[in-house]
Amino acid sequence: MVLRIGVIGGGQLARMMIAPAVELGIDLRVLAEAEGMSAQLAATAVGDYRDLDTVRAFAQDVDVITFDHEHVPQEVLRALVSEGVAVHPGPDALRFAQDKLEMRERLAELGVPQPDWARVTGIDDLQAFLDDHGGRGVVKTPRGGYDGKGVRVVGAATEASDWFERADGEALLVEELVAFRRELAQQIARRPSGQMVAYPVVETVQRDGVCAEVFAPAPGAGERLVQVAEGIGRRIAEGLGVTGMLAVELFETDDERILVNELAMRPHNSGHWSQDGAVTGQFEQHLRAVADLPLGDASPSAAWATMVNILGGPLDGTFESRFDAAMSAHPDAKIHIYGKDARPGRKVGHINVSGDDLDDIVYTARAVAAHFD
Numbered sequence: 001m002v003l004r005i006g007v008i009g010g011g012q013l014a015r016m017m018i019a020p021a022v023e024l025g026i027d028l029r030v031l032a033e034a035e036g037m038s039a040q041l042a043a044t045a046v047g048d049y050r051d052l053d054t055v056r057a058f059a060q061d062v063d064v065i066t067f068d069h070e071h072v073p074q075e076v077l078r079a080l081v082s083e084g085v086a087v088h089p090g091p092d093a094l095r096f097a098q099d100k101l102e103m104r105e106r107l108a109e110l111g112v113p114q115p116d117w118a119r120v121t122g123i124d125d126l127q128a129f130l131d132d133h134g135g136r137g138v139v140k141t142p143r144g145g146y147d148g149k150g151v152r153v154v155g156a157a158t159e160a161s162d163w164f165e166r167a168d169g170e171a172l173l174v175e176e177l178v179a180f181r182r183e184l185a186q187q188i189a190r191r192p193s194g195q196m197v198a199y200p201v202v203e204t205v206q207r208d209g210v211c212a213e214v215f216a217p218a219p220g221a222g223e224r225l226v227q228v229a230e231g232i233g234r235r236i237a238e239g240l241g242v243t244g245m246l247a248v249e250l251f252e253t254d255d256e257r258i259l260v261n262e263l264a265m266r267p268h269n270s271g272h273w274s275q276d277g278a279v280t281g282q283f284e285q286h287l288r289a290v291a292d293l294p295l296g297d298a299s300p301s302a303a304w305a306t307m308v309n310i311l312g313g314p315l316d317g318t319f320e321s322r323f324d325a326a327m328s329a330h331p332d333a334k335i336h337i338y339g340k341d342a343r344p345g346r347k348v349g350h351i352n353v354s355g356d357d358l359d360d361i362v363y364t365a366r367a368v369a370a371h372f373d
Contacts, residue, residue: 002027003291006058008049009068010037012338012347013267013283016275018042020284026291030068031058038338039068052076059085066244066290067266070097071144088192088243088290089265096240097265100173101142107260110239112232114260115251116176122164126174127157133176139163140173151209153177178259180251184218185270186233187282188246189298191289196237199278199298201229204249204270207311208345211269213365214307216277216300219358228258236263245286247271269309269347274298276334276352277305302354308365310349310372313342319372326371333368348372 003026007014010032018041021028031054032043044061047054049072056079059065064086077091089097096103104117116133120126130137139160141150154160163172183206187199200217218225233248247268249261271282280288280296288295314322319337326335330353337349351368353361 003064004029004062005287005291006031006062006065007039007042007068008055008058008065008072009033010039010043010046011068012038012340014039014042014068015338016267016272016336017283017287020281020287024284024287026287028287029058029062031055038340040339050076052079055080056083064088064290066286067094070094070265074098090241090243093241093243094265097263099142100140100262101171103263104173106240107236110235112236112239112260113258115178118174119171120174121169121171123157123161126154126160126172129174130154130157136177138175138177140175141167142171142173149209178251179254180259181254182218182252183261184229184250184252184258185214185268186229186248186250187268187271187274187298188230188233188237188242188248189244189282189285189289189295190237190242190246191295192243192292194238195295196234197285197295197298198230198233199271199274199282200300201226201250202270202273210309210311210345210347212309212311213362214270214273215358215362216273216305216307225252225258232258232260236260244289245271245282269307272336272350273305273307273352273354275336277301277354300354303356304358304361305352305354306358306361306365308351308362308369309347310337310351310369312344312346313340313348313372315342315344317342322371326368329371330364330368333364335368 006029008031014030015038028042029044030039030042031045045058118129136155139152183204185204186201190196202216203218205213237246245267247264251259267282267286275281279299334352340348351365353365355361
């Protein structure tokens, strides 16, 4: 019997699950938000992921439901689970990726290191927090933010007054402005039976709130950092009951602390390098995990791997004409294009390169990405 996995969301993460699904003999089906999305090759349905009837009809034809994003409402997820549908990650775990306030509260219960934070419902609460933390802080909308959206650095509470007005009495999250030396990410895969595997901790570089580059493993990461990052990831995966891929975004501070920034319960931009740079890439691993199959080896297949995002893309739409020059100049690079229209700042693809010299592979990846500017 062929295993049928349904993915809610038709973006590039669902698109990149298609090839490993074919290799594993899995029938991958996608509920896309609209026609012509990145994962259109596997889109068997188009509809609103917020509508229970639409999602219920899609779920009837699959064995397991998983996700391209974390935005499916809790009431929809819980209705599926109550009807016997296998959902991975389940709503009890996914809610901590959907709501940053709930995430902070649960991580505090687990004893996971994180920035100072507070739940604030008005200008006075926020100003009191800022006064106690050097006059600056990071305000976040608890739900819906990604790639820098829903995040604002403020030096006065009045700078978030419009958010309080829109929140209509709902709380916002404020965090201390962390003095960090770099950002890291730790990925963990966990299957429903409890088996876990950890990928190497990686360094991520953000530009305008969007991940631009990833270096795997994180350069200069000593044994202690590696152990601490992996320990944090495993504690969160088990403590929250995550099934599938978990990405834990981290700050490495100037005083050598490791703090949790955010969570993602799905394949993640910080793990794209693993497609071509690890024994088992994150997209295959996610499918294995949600299907409760034995997990693959997460070891790197070379000393170093890097991922460089193609952000924006050629605004004249001439992707195809760029391939010949890019491939001819750099035959060792792997090019992944998402089938999206070019738009300033938009993730439209990425480049993976692996090898023995970090400087060389980073140069190559950046050079290939530049062909698609």
